[in-house]
Amino acid sequence: MSTMIKMVRSFAAVAAVAIATPVFAAGNAPHIEREQWSFSGPFGFYDRGQLQRGFKVYREVCASCHGLKQVSFRNLAEDGGPSFTEDQAKQIASEYTVIDGPNDDGDMYERPGILADKFPSPFPNEQAARASNGGAYPPDFSLLAKARAAHRGFPWFVFDAFTQYQEQGPDYIYALLTSYPEENPACLGEDFTGNYNPAFLGGSVTAEACAHEHLTGGPIGMAAPLSDELVEYTDGTPMTVDQYAHDVAAFMMWAAEPHLEERKKIGFRVMIFLIVFAGMLYFTKKKLWRNVEH
Ligand code: HEC
Known part of the structure; x- marks a missing residue:
């Protein structure tokens, strides 16, 4: 069987599967x-x-x-963005609670956000x-x-x-x-x-x-x-x-x-x-x- 016929056959087989x-x-x-x-x-x-x-x-x-x-909260005040003033961005940051630490006792603790913080995620993990x-x-x-x-x-x-x-x-x-x-x-x-x-x-x-x-x-x-x-x-x-x-x-x-x-x-x-x-x-x-x- 020539290669040409083989090719046509396999193409037809693929097409049949695709249609079915x-x-x-x-x-x-x-x-x-x-x-x-x-x-x-x-x-x-x-x-x-x-x-x-x-x-x-x-x-x-x-x-x-x-x-x-x-x-980060500071991005809110950067050029080319929403251009909040630095004070506004600080205010927004402080309305969020972020987890920081560990402190000297080895514990994590919560504190209000500052400009350098990233937005805290709404859930602790994907699960x-x-x-x-x-x-x-x-x-x-x-x-x-x-x-x-x-x-x-x-x-x-x-x-x-x-x-x-x-x-x-x-x-x-x-x-x-x-x-x-x-x-x-x-x-x-x-x-x-x-x-x-x-x-x-x-x-x-x-x-x-x-x-x-x-x-x-x-x-x-x-x-x-x-x-x-x-x-x-x-x-x-x-x-x-x-x-x-x-x-x-x-x-x-x-x-x-x-x-x-x-x-x-x-x-x-x-x-x-x-x-x-x-x-x-x-x-x-x-x-x-x-x-x-x-
Ligand atoms: C109550 C929780 C909830 C709220 C509130 C919510 N979403 Fe979602 N969103 C989800 C979940 C869950 C998915 C994943 C859906 C999925 O994969 O079937 C999702 C997926 C999406 C996606 C991705 C779709 C994709 O192609 O994968 C976009 C975009 C999105 N949300 C935009 C928004 C916007 C904008 C808002 C606010 C106006 C919003 N969502 C509010 C729960 C929420």
Whole structure:
């Protein structure tokens, strides 16, 4: 048998298996819309007011489950961030209790936070976090906005390189927070008492009855955390789920990438330098070769 026929045969075998395998979640990847962010594009910057509001949402709603362990209180007062004054950051730190020690007796002790401390985690360890959340683990927010991104298949990722699209993380977080349906899909059945979210990347619907419903996302171990008027804004910004979701996603982006503004500024200067340098090389080359026949 020629190799050609062998190849065709094995291909047919693989295709047959692929067709026979029932696909529930595969192929139903959540579609994540792109949002407007002040920090997108080459001149992107964080909106200070938005970061401060996002921090408020984090602190009053999300912090009971999600940690922020890589961020220090002093970061809140640094340039390129929420830009609280140092006194405000000190005040915020002092409202947290951190565990320090050991003292001279070898004991750990509690004290109010100071600027140099990192945000204390809401749970002492992962097991405790899971035990309080029905087995699901609320991930730490420090890097989450960078760690989660909907995969944008070909050809989108090629365009993304040129359009400098880097906001997949906050787009996903916004989509997740705003996509909880009023009611769970009926095909999941009466017995399903959990939460379903069509944007959740970590879930897949395995219920047989849903096989033909083309559901995206899946069951998630977090109930919808936001509702209108939940967090009080004093600057007149609308107190809606939509606004909270934008603000907290922006705050999480800052937590994951506190030096974004600096990175973009340096990138821009490098581009200018390269353009000028290319021009200089061109004229140097012209001058050097001006008397040479070619
Ligand atoms: C009562 C606890 C609780 C609160 C409050 C809470 N979460 Fe969660 N969150 C969870 C748990 C548990 C998970 C893990 C879910 C899973 O893996 O099924 C999670 C997961 C997430 C994820 C990750 C989803 C993924 O793709 O893995 C994001 C993003 C998130 N939460 C954002 C938020 C935001 C923003 C807030 C505040 C507005 C918030 N959460 C409030 C418990 C909570």
